[in-house]
Amino acid sequence: MHVRVLYFASFRDAVGREEERRQLPDGSxxxxxxxxxxxxxxxxxxxLAMPPAAVNREYAGADAALREGDxxxxxxxxxxx
Amino acid sequence: MFLTSDPIDLTAFLGDARxxxxxxxxxxxxxxxxxxxxxxxxxxxxxxxxxxxxxMARIAKALGEKWPQARVRIRHRVGRxxxxxxxxxxxxxxPHRDEAFAACRAAxxxxxxxxxxxxxxxxxxxxxxWVDPTARDAGHxxxxx
Numbered sequence: 432m433h434v435r436v437l438y439f440a441s442f443r444d445a446v447g448r449e450e451e452r453r454q455l456p457d458g459s460x461x462x463x464x465x466x467x468x469x470x471x472x473x474x475x476x477x478x479l480a481m482p483p484a485a486v487n488r489e490y491a492g493a494d495a496a497l498r499e500g501d502x503x504x505x506x507x508x509x510x511x512x
Numbered sequence: 513m514f515l516t517s518d519p520i521d522l523t524a525f526l527g528d529a530r531x532x533x534x535x536x537x538x539x540x541x542x543x544x545x546x547x548x549x550x551x552x553x554x555x556x557x558x559x560x561x562x563x564x565x566x567x568m569a570r571i572a573k574a575l576g577e578k579w580p581q582a583r584v585r586i587r588h589r590v591g592r593x594x595x596x597x598x599x600x601x602x603x604x605x606x607p608h609r610d611e612a613f614a615a616c617r618a619a620x621x622x623x624x625x626x627x628x629x630x631x632x633x634x635x636x637x638x639x640x641x642w643v644d645p646t647a648r649d650a651g652h653x654x655x656x657x
Binding site for chain 1: 557559562563564588599600620623624629630631632642643644646647
């Protein structure tokens with residue numbers, strides 16, 4: 432399956448793109464995508480823990496199941512206000 | 513719409529108290545000229561637009577449930593802001609001040625915690641850095657630098 436991955440702020444700077452389509456094995460969860468990204472991008476490999484994630488614009492846990500076409504983002508520490 | 517790339521119009525924002533409202537509590541966050549001891553000249557705000565909208569809608573709804581008499585308006589700016597410009601404005605109106613103050617305070621606290629918005633401080637020498645409010649918490653993920 433394919434998911435659409437969005438990058439923001441420091442993550443966007445680190446990977447050099449705003450978004451991309453990534454292929455994952457069927458049945459993958461949020462944590463699996465994080466492992467996949469950590470293999471592609473050294474910036475993510477340095478993290479001690481998975482950052483907060485959103486699936487289809489809602490916060491989602493590491494165990495959340497992913498489906499074809501989902502929009503996924505890992506979020507750097509938010510700093511609004 | 514909670515996000516805007518235009519300057520926040522506080523006057524228009526203040527004008528919509530209801531006849532039953534006796535209190536209008538306003539919080540305005542503005543860009544300041546230093547961050548952790550270093551001078552900055554501007555702040556660049558970036559949002560995960562669609563999710564930021566739904567998170568702020570969720571917050572406004574939750575506040576309405578906690579303080580049923582209060583009504584909360586929120587605007588958050590994105591893009592490059594100069595020193596002194598408003599980055600966020602919250603107006604909480606209610607029949608009495610206790611609810612207005614409480615809802616206003618809760619709104620800004622929740623916005624800072626969960627709404628996917630980021631800001632990059634721009635310094636006088638041209639360098640810049642994303643603000644990380646968690647940077648001082650030991651062991652909370654990796655640092656950017």
